[in-house]
Amino acid sequence: MTVSLPLVVVLGFFAWGAVKFLGVRTWIVVLIALFGFWLSHTFMAPAIESGTRSSVDIVNGSHD
Numbered sequence: 001m002t003v004s005l006p007l008v009v010v011l012g013f014f015a016w017g018a019v020k021f022l023g024v025r026t027w028i029v030v031l032i033a034l035f036g037f038w039l040s041h042t043f044m045a046p047a048i049e050s051g052t053r054s055s056v057d058i059v060n061g062s063h064d
Contacts, residue, residue, distance in 0.1 A: 007056065 015033075018024040039045070 007052070 015029050019026055019029060039048070
């Protein structure tokens with residue numbers, strides 16, 4: 001059985017778990033999310049997206 005989840009759902013689950021179980025304050029999660037949003041509008045965005053896609057491909061393995 002194969003389950004496909006968007007990366008944002010997985011990251012959201014980890015953020016919720018950090019707030020709920022690790023005691024991370026909500027404002028820190030919001031600040032990090034805003035930083036990521038603003039970072040996506042910089043010259044570094046293509047490199048970050050490429051690195052993320054490569055990492056996901058490595059984790060998923062080759063399906064050829």
